Amino acid sequence: MIELRDLTKRYGGTTAVNRLTLTVRPGHVTGFLGPNGAGKSTTLRLVLGLHRPTSGTVTVDGTPFADRPRGLRHVGALLDAGDVHGGRSALAHLSALARSNGIPRARAEVVLREVGLADVARRRIGAFSLGMRQRLGIAAALLGDPPVLLFDEPFNGLDPEGVRWVRALFRRLAAEGRTVLVSSHLMSEMEQTADHLVVIGRGELIADESLAGFAARVGPAGVTVRTPDPAALTTVLRAEGGAVHAGADGSLVVGGLTAARIGDLAYAGGIPLHELAPHTVSLEEAFMDLTADRVDYPAGGRR
Numbered sequence: 001m002i003e004l005r006d007l008t009k010r011y012g013g014t015t016a017v018n019r020l021t022l023t024v025r026p027g028h029v030t031g032f033l034g035p036n037g038a039g040k041s042t043t044l045r046l047v048l049g050l051h052r053p054t055s056g057t058v059t060v061d062g063t064p065f066a067d068r069p070r071g072l073r074h075v076g077a078l079l080d081a082g083d084v085h086g087g088r089s090a091l092a093h094l095s096a097l098a099r100s101n102g103i104p105r106a107r108a109e110v111v112l113r114e115v116g117l118a119d120v121a122r123r124r125i126g127a128f129s130l131g132m133r134q135r136l137g138i139a140a141a142l143l144g145d146p147p148v149l150l151f152d153e154p155f156n157g158l159d160p161e162g163v164r165w166v167r168a169l170f171r172r173l174a175a176e177g178r179t180v181l182v183s184s185h186l187m188s189e190m191e192q193t194a195d196h197l198v199v200i201g202r203g204e205l206i207a208d209e210s211l212a213g214f215a216a217r218v219g220p221a222g223v224t225v226r227t228p229d230p231a232a233l234t235t236v237l238r239a240e241g242g243a244v245h246a247g248a249d250g251s252l253v254v255g256g257l258t259a260a261r262i263g264d265l266a267y268a269g270g271i272p273l274h275e276l277a278p279h280t281v282s283l284e285e286a287f288m289d290l291t292a293d294r295v296d297y298p299a300g301g302r303r
C-alpha cells in the first residue's frame with residue numbers, strides 16, 4: 001500500500017505536487033492519470049524517495065521508502081527506460097542490480113525470460129529499441145519480486161503485442177495481491193488496463209475512484225432521434241419526463257429516456273422514426289473535460 005498525506009513538492013516557484021492525499025491499495029491496477037506536467041513523475045519520485053517532499057509524507061507499507069535497505073525487494077519501479085548504461089548487456093545490468101539489492105543472481109535470468117528478452121540477454125543495451133528498453137525496465141522492476149510496483153508511462157514505444165502483454169502482466173501482478181500504480185497521460189491506455197483511477201491536474205487531486213464508477217458517472221450522453229414529425233415526438237417525450245433539445249440537421253437530442261423507451265413511445269404514438277442512436281461520452285472525452293482547466297500546455301492556446 002502507498003499512502004500520501006498532504007504531500008507537497010515545490011521546485012522554486014513551481015508547485016509540482018500540491019497537498020496530495022491518497023491511498024493506493026494492493027490487489028488493484030491503479031491508473032495514475034493527468035495531462036503533461038500534472039505532477040505524476042514528481043509524485044512517483046517522491047514515493048521512491050528520489051526527491052524530498054517540501055511538506056507532507058509518503059510511505060510504502062507504512063515506512064518511508066528511502067529508509068529501506070535492499071529497496072528493490074519492496075518496490076519495483078520503471079521510471080525512465082532510457083536511464084541505463086548502454087555499454088552493458090541486459091544480463092550484466094540486471095545482475096548488478098540484483099547484487100546491490102541482495103537478490104539471487106538467478107532472478108536476472110528469470111525476469112529476462114518473463115519479459116521476452118532471454119534471447120538478447122547478452123546484447124549491449126545501447127543497441128536496444130525503445131520497446132526493448134521498456135521491457136528491460138519492467139524486468140528490473142520485477143527483479144526483487146516486490147509487493148509494490150510503479151510504472152511511469154510504461155506503454156511508450158511498445159507495439160500492440162507489447163501493450164497487450166504489459167496489460168496482462170499488470171493484471172496478473174494485481175491479482176497476486178500486489179500494489180500496481182501505472183502513470184499515463186492517456187485515458188485510452190488506462191481504460192483497458194486499470195480498475196481504479198487517480199486523476200491529478202496541476203499537482204492536485206481531481207478524482208480517485210473505480211474505473212466502473214467513473215464510467216457510470218460519465219454515463220450515456222443522450223439519444224439522437226430523427227423523425228418527420230419532431231413536434232409530435234417532442235410532446236410525447238416531454239410528457240414522459242424526457243429532456244428534448246434540437247440537434248444538428250433537424251434531429252432531436254433526448255436526455256433522461258433510454259433509446260428503447262423512446263422507440264416504444266414513438267411506436268405507441270404512431271410517430272415514425274428515421275433514426276434512434278444512443279451516444280455515450282468516451283472516457284477520454286470525460287477525462288479531457290475533467291482536466292481541461294488544469295492543462296498547462298493546451299494545443300492551440302489556453303481554453
Ligand SMILES: Nc1ncnc2c1ncn2[C@@H]1O[C@H](COP(=O)(O)OP(=O)(O)OP(=O)(O)O)[C@@H](O)[C@H]1O
Binds near residue numbers: 014015185
Ligand atoms: N527537477 C525539477 N525542477 C524544476 N521543475 C520541475 C522538476 N521536475 C518537475 N518539475 C515541474 O513540475 C511540474 C510537474 O512535472 P512532472 O514531470 O511531475 O509532471 P508529469 O505529470 O509527470 O508530466 P508528463 O506527463 O509530461 O511527464 C512541471 O511543471 C515540471 O516542469
